[in-house]
Amino acid sequence: MSMVRTASAQYQPLGKDGQGHVSLGSGVLSEQPYGFNTRFEDKQGTNPEELIAAAHASCYAMALSFGLAEAGFESGKLNVDAAVTLEKDGDGFTVTQSALVLNAKVDGMDEKEFEAVANDAKNNCPISKLLNAEITLEYSFQN
Structure with missing residues (x-):
């Protein structure tokens, strides 16, 4: 497909x-x-890095949701923020990082199992695979 x-x-x-x-x-x-x-300034509007951050946050949330459901968990809530860093690189610029911050509540799940599913989603969501940048994940978890 x-x-x-x-x-x-x-x-x-x-x-x-x-x-x-x-x-x-x-x-x-x-x-x-x-x-x-x-x-590069504070004028109203968007920029490519903001659009990448939106794509990465939404892709990761969906990949994690599917991974959690596949592991047998259906009740919970995921909130994901992504911060994409653009840095000067010689005469140009490079996206060097997408930092994911996750706040998750998954009813009845063990945190160690959650961490494995969360990291798998970080590594394998399609937008993570697309980016040639460091991808980090911080999370808070409730069960």
Whole structure:
């Protein structure tokens, strides 16, 4: 099975003075502004790293949810935050890390078993596999 999801971006004029708009194929995000000032300053709008963080947090939460269900647990709640770090790298920039922070409550589950499932999801969710960056996970757990 293969699935293709789409997004589009435009940017003009060129360079730091340019402004862009990004839209998702689903229409959930449409013509959201981005540019130098939304990426490196505090202007309202989005940026690629924020979009990657949203993708990683949601992908990880879903992968962990499926892993927990496969382990026989169906009652609980997962809250995931992701912080994506962009660092100067020579003349350009590199995404160096995606730090996942998880707050989990899984009824009736042992924490040691939870940790194994949580780390497996961290290593194997599709967005984790996509990123060429350090991926860390911190969590708080309740059963």
